[in-house]
Amino acid sequence: MILRDHSDVITYASSLLNLLNYQNIPVYFKIQALKFCQCLKEHMRAVSQLDVVLNLLSKALLKITKTEEKLFPELVYSFLMYFNILVHHNSFNSEEHQIHTSYFKNTTAEDIIDILLDQDDVLINGLLLLLKIYTKLLNASIVQLEGYNPTEVFYEFLKSVSFDESILLDFLINNETNFLGYILKYANYVLSAPSELACEKMICVRGTIGRLNQNLIRLTNKNLLPYNLDPLIRKFGLILINGTDTKNSSSEFHNFF
Secondary structure (H helix, E strand, C coil): CCCCCCCHHHHHHHHHHHHHCCCCCCCCHHHHHHHHHHHHHHHHCCCCCHHHHHHHHHHHHHHHHHHCCCCCCHHHHHHHHHHHHHHHHCCCCCCCCCHHHHHHHHHHHHHHHHHHHHHHHHHHHHHHHHHHHHHHHHHHHCCCCCCCHHHHHHHHHHHCCCCCHHHHHHHCCCCCCCHHHHHHHHHHHHCHHHHHHHCCCCHHHHHHHHHHHHHHHHHHHCCCCCCCCHHHHHHHHHHHHCCCCCCHHHHCCCCCC
16 A cells, blocks of 8 residues: 555545444455554654544544444554644644544543553553643643543553553563653653642552562662663652652653653
8 A cells, every 4th residue: 555645645544434334344444444554654744634634533433432343453543643743733722623532532541441452562652642642731721631641541551450560560671662661751740740649549559559669679679670770760769658759859850741
């Protein structure tokens, strides 16, 4: 498949969307949509009519959701990727882009994690995109994505791995995903927003972080970690002591986002 420019991308996306008018999603659509998602990645920076592509992706996701069909990760990830680009663009307006936020209103963080769960790299990058989207919208006071608070999203992720800190440790040690980048951004977010520490789900989150931190300290003392995780250990320490010194730490980490 060769897509020469943004008009080709939009034309192709429109033809795929038309297939969703069938009562049952045809296998042909799934095969072609996977190819289309790959092309989106290749043309991510080149597509100029971002609104149009996001509009098409939003409609496709909503239609598939109504059929109760298991969404494939590539389509959801492409939507998150494009939506992240859009919200970081100066022209983003919550009133004009309601169609894009409608997908979030019709699904939950648990749903998205369930969709992305089968592919570790896609899952972690998806979590990172959700965090970037939420913090950008929050900082710009544009719109709130209800149910997508970073701690709620992280909680749902932890629940999907049975709050098993050994799985998080595996994510940190291997280099197959960007879990370190995600967990650092999440820790920085919590430290810059002390109210997060009062979140009801933070109790379970803090318990898992505490066990993970103990393992990290133990492995660090034995020089068994492949790289230096002292900065992460320190951030976890601040979270675990109920936000003491977070006022000072928030300014230190302010530029991280």
